Amino acid sequence: MMKVGWIGTGIMGRSMAEHLIKAGYSLQVYNRTPSKSESLIELGAKFASISEIAQSSDVVFTMVGYPSDVEEVILSPLGLLQNMKPGSLLIDHTTSSPSLAVRISQEAEKKNVLVLDAPVSGGDIGAREARLAIMIGGSEEAFNRGLELMKHYGKNIELMGPAGCGQHTKITNQIVIASSMVGMVEGLSYAVKSGLDAEKVINLLNTGAAANFSLKVYGPRVLRGDLEPGFLVEHFVKDLGMALEECKRMNLSLPGLAMVNQLYLSLIANGEGRKGTQALIKVIERLNGIKISPNN
Template identity: 50%
Template structure:
């Protein structure tokens, strides 16, 4: 892959089911790409295409922009705040973009620490799963300084189709929590709709076709619904990551003195799915609890 010397060097940390695609789009666009992943073997495909691999996040001091897409808030904390982390080694003027779904409070804390050293920090979680990442059609919700957002926009445009600045640091994460709260009840509703259709003796696939273009239509119904019926629980978005997201959202709701019974029920059901050993399923795996045939 030919790198464009006019483009700034970009670091990408976290090459999982979505990060691999997202980083690949930046490489395709000609950005000099530097990569790190805790499981080093996941850097191989991008290195073969021209990326440079590093052994620790500290190696990204050469990058003008560093993007992170890791798993949990504890991973974000280590990558940004650890002794070998980004804030300890990034130069003034660097822009750091965390695209992990993480804690709004942590995003605000990282941004404040970055500002003390002239480092711009954005929280920019995404929605769209592996398909959105693969097709560069992610929804990207961004919190942080507007000037930093504008500088990062060319990169966001290589990875997403809907990009919105939502407010100050932490606002991107709050927006993603709203997204996950909506999904939590919708995926339950899809499971219950299909379980009811089967119990009533209907052809559940035909039911999906009949109701999918009406008011019930959604990604959960139209895309994950057919997978549920086929017993295809391969992950586009892992159950264990969704449980993490719902846990963050419930903690924030408690802090805001907000009662969200639908979210609480969804988390309880997904917890049961994890207890049964299905934490590596995609979120459509919830259908297992409703009598999935597979």
């Protein structure tokens, strides 16, 4: 069976890698904080350096934090592309810059390495339950090589076009989520302020036209005062910032996106960047002098 490397074992990456181990693949893993890989090592994975993973793997996955991390892990002199075997496959699941994805693809071609930019959507729950949406940029050859592996943690997997198209699709995804998160926290604030049973409101609305992922997954967490991350505020701000940069490049005006970015920036200013994206409720609470959850 092919040898697989996995770099980045955080909130989502750990669950995704776990599915591959349970499917029988031999995994080498790396994370800057080694303790975050302990659960995978207990399942049989081996901790290794980035260069060791590159040299010995047929397929390498990356799931790191920021575009700067992607650039360091993949393009630096000690990074993956300098050490991967010709004919091997690199799949980057990080939400990153479309232009960086294109640059990685160009550099990989020089090394005879296949590459996919393949950001995911579905959060911590989607990763644990193996039902992520995976949006992919790259060649059909690379896509076909990686598809069977990704099926172990992805439910909807789609090749969207050449290099960079996976990242463009993920930016689209984040723009839609940004608006739905605002609608969710404002709607719940209205429901609580008007005296409604907010749990009943969530259950009812999720059977009608207002149904959406944010309301279904994050709404109950907001009511419980659970602001632990399924997806970090600081990572979402990174995504929204990339979206705004792409809009500037394309001369595209999206005022809703700009507003939501400012609301999330205020969370970081208040020291809440390591909370989950549902912490947006804190902004609305501060604006109105209200508390939506007694535990919050």
